[in-house]
Amino acid sequence: MSSKTAVIPFSGTAEQKEKLYAVMREWKGKGGALMPVLQEAQEIYGYLPIEVQQMISDEMDVPMSEIYGVVTFYAQFNLQPKGKYKIGVCMGTACYVKNAGGVFDKLKEVLGVENGECTPDGLFSLDATRCLGCCGLAPVLMVNDDVYGRLTPDDVKGIIEKYRAAEAG
């Protein structure tokens, strides 16, 4: 099994660290502290990379194996940072039968990332989501707040290029 450490280098600030330690001080020694600390840590950093989990492990005296187990048990926790452009591909029933899987696979190929991951330049993160609520447009994806519907895998490249072009200015 390949290691699940984040591709993008950790860039936590002193300020974030201070915030996290304040949270941990509040919870230290209390029962059931791990979940709320992890939730707050994700609030602070946006995700829970090994560097953050290591701080929590050391300070809260909880083994890394246990923290990682909790983080990967609950879908709400992210191991990878989210990109500037968060792509969500709807995997609800309607989209799925209209080949959302094909669209998703094409995105993985074009971006070179797996589900839940972020491109090394920090621009795009990819997530399979539940129903986005616009089944009439199936299959659907969202890039931040922009909705794209009635897609085929061939549309994917153009959408990504649009954002890349915007970045290039």
Next chain:
Amino acid sequence: METVRIKINGREYDVPKDATILEACRSVGINIPTLCYMKEINAIGSCRICVVEVKGAKSFVTACVYPVNEGMEVVTNSPAIQKARKMTLELILSNHKRECLTCVRSGNCELQKLAVDLGVDKVRFDSSTGDRYPIEDSTGIIIRDNNKCILCRRCVAVCRSHQDVAVIGPNERGFDTHIACAFEKDLADVPCVSCGQCIVACPTGALHEKDETDLVWEALNDPTKHVVVGVAPSIRVHMGEFFGLPIGTNVEKKLPAALRRLGFDGVFDVDTAADLTIMEEGTELLERLKNGGKLPLITSCSPGWIKFAEYYYPELIPNISSCKSPQAMFGSVMKTYYAEKYGYDPADIFVVGIMPCTAKKFEVRRDDQKVNGLPAVDVSLTSREFARLIERAGLCFNDLPDEEFDPAFGVASGAGHIFGATGGVMEAALRTVAEIVTGKPCEPVEFHEVRGREGIKEATYDLGGTQVNVAVASGLANARKLLDQVKSGEKQYHFIEIMACPGGCVGGGGQPIQPASVTNFTDVRAIRAAGLYKEDSEMQLRKSHENPVIKELYDQYFEKPGSHRAHDILHTTYQAREKYR
């Protein structure tokens, strides 16, 4: 003992008040099958194999966690219960890698036995879609095949509760749940100490040691190699278990016979090296006491403990004895003194250790264990691998004649023998140190305070007017507790013995694997340890420094304990290690 009266399968019994249904039934001779349950450390009721009927309960209850109470009526083997257990087992088997014929645990697998016991004679559900998980062999010592894992979490429990190492846990959820390290890191990149307790806890073939028996066969069949073997103290009370003898049977005299018939050129006893360790370590203790050296001195025989210290207590490295372990001392003597005396080129000597230990496999690869640039020991086998060698060679172990180890390095004192049990090294050292300090025969020779199954033992002895505080810990969780007290200044000791495995080597990660149906109800380690103490008690030679082989070794080669040459050959160094790479 307070009891309650309960009905089991229609008959009334008085059972201990604080027992679980499982314990209560066992106490009256009724076995309830289990998979995930491990006494004291893994009572989680998750595998559902131990379900029983309790009158008035809404559904079946898990016997491993359900307490008894007055008037309770339990049924352990109704058709409905048998059906439920069978179904549960069939579901567990549905995605199990069923390669039983070629599995390392074939014949000693709790899952296999259960399938036979519950009458599962075909695979009703087959959801296996090939191997879902690659085999984790990054350490080259402990191999994990998650395709055979039943998620009982016994390995996770021992790693956490007994060892406080906690490098494995359940990752992901649902069908994707699997046991692995944080961030799916390789076991080689996390602070695993290779103690092998996970292997001994595993009910199936999901965990096993890297089998190195082929390397030994190869050497035995290489005419250019002079192949010597040394057997660790606890092996003599382990090996009988593989061949149907009662736990704790001392088969010391069968071992040389088996090893000679396997073709080893020199058949030796690591207990002799244990005596040598006492000479060096005892001297080190005396010097530190006399010259104000770093105290407490901590023993260094257990390579699992050494690696643990290197990860978690690097600041205590100066406290750890610089003595190599008995295994490494044995190999070091073979490739120096023995080679010179008998005219072998050290490079042609192939040294095999037979150990109750998987961490010894790590030890033999350490650069700091080398002697004149050669590995002190070439291959370290567990007792399980040794048993495989014996089976493969077609030796009828129990029918072998009684033989002695080769005299060149095969005489050991009772002190050397008890190295295999927690407190044994301490007692062996005290026998010698007391005699050196007082100049009088050490009487009585037994130090009962440091014996027994407790995880931490303490005592204070008067050695010629000096009060010496000693402590003994086995199991790394106990070691951590003890060391934290030392670090905080709460406790002051002069000498500490630490063994990585609970109970010492008799509970080692390379010992014979007994099923949970035995270990949950029998103190296997205590029975094995009793075998060692009995041997010691029946001996005339009970002190390391009286061992004639050791005397000769110093007379002819090392001059005196702690000499320059002894330091060169018998001592080593340690290094702090990064926990997560």
